[in-house]
Amino acid sequence: DRGAYPYYMLKEIDEQPAVLHRIQKAYLESGDKPAISPDLLEAMKQADRLYIVGAGTSYHAGLVGKQLFEKLTEIPTEVVLASEFAYADPMLSKHPFFIFLTQSGETADSRQVLVRVNEEWHAPSLTITNVENSTLYREATYQLLLNAGPEIAVASTKAYTAQIAVEAVVAKALGMARDVEVAKNFDLQRELSLAANAIQAIVDEKAKIKEIAHEDLAKTRNAFYIGRGVDYFVALEAALKLKEISYIQAEGFASGELKHGTIALIEDQTPVIALITQGKTASHTRSNIQEVKSRGAQVLAIVSEELAKPGDKIVIPTISELLMPLISVIPAQLLAYYASLERGYNVDQPRNLAKSVTVE
Ligand code: F6R
DSSP: OOTTOSSHHHHHHHTHHHHHHHHHHHHSTTTTSOOOOHHHHHHHHTOSEEEEEEOHHHHHHHHHHHHHHHHHHOOOEEEEEHHHHTTOOOOOOSSEEEEEEESSSOOHHHHHHHHHIIIIIOOOEEEEESSTTOHHHHHSSEEEEOOOOOOOSSSOSHHHHHHHHHHHHHHHHHHHHTTOHHHHHOOHHHHHHHHHHHHHHHHHTHHHHHHHHHHHTSSOSEEEEEESTHHHHHHHHHHHHHHHHHOOEEEEEEGGGGGGTGGGGOOTTOEEEEEEOOTTTHHHHHHHHHHHHTTTOEEEEEEEGGGOOTTOSEEEOOOOGGGHHHHHHHHHHHHHHHHHHHTTOOSSSOTTOOSSOOOO
């Protein structure tokens, strides 16, 4: 039931602080040590490489997860697109462990990889999904639930943030089991509370984002999101959100790559939305902003408070850089939502798309 909400998507965007609290409750009640089964942790400890498999938004959550797993567990992690990996000839490591990210648990492309994992590669696997007893839930060795509650809108929002949060939970538990210092010192309980508060602060000011969507996205033919590192991965997700419900041709680019070709597409008034949440690369992305500005782009920045400069339009609270994708994606979800509304589309049911894609 969407209650007073005009669309499920807005309700689901608003639910994200509550979803993070549910994840805390499900996995972090018992203090510092996440409630993850010892069997699962033992199986993951044997791995010399983690493979995260997903499609669409779930793949984007996997990209963000790579850094969480590598920083917190020190196990090399690869992120693969299910539809590509299903028919690839990968040089697997000796002891691979597969993590499937899937909101529905029914995505055919992801399932095809799981079939190979079980029948050909005989490797252990974990499915992280929102749907208990779904196909990928049943067929994996281990399973964890997202606890996001039903996601009805075709465009995924709360499942994406839930996936990142649960990846953080698993990475923290595994890192602690492996005695990794960074994991031991990472106060995930506190970070998720800060993240929930930060998201709440952004959704409370959604009128501002609506205004920006009206000014900069209502009429445009195309738009670009740029960023570096995890900001780039959020740029990919932000662009997917915008294109699937507003039909604006939107692309996410690594900001340093723009000048190697894509910058040719920048015209007068082309919206370029820059994500800046990582101290190490902030000044580089700022230079890339200058490059597109001087070619006429209409630049919008989504910046963490700590890195903000006068004139930045969307300033978001700062939490641990590892978890900033939980925060920086929220204005992008809202921009997509309001751009779709402005252009007069059915936000929850975009053309040509189904909620779960059960064909390869
Ligand atoms: C985008 C979106 C899709 C799904 C993708 C995978 O908003 O919803 O890109 O993320 O089809 O679906 P799941 O996560 O159910 O495997």
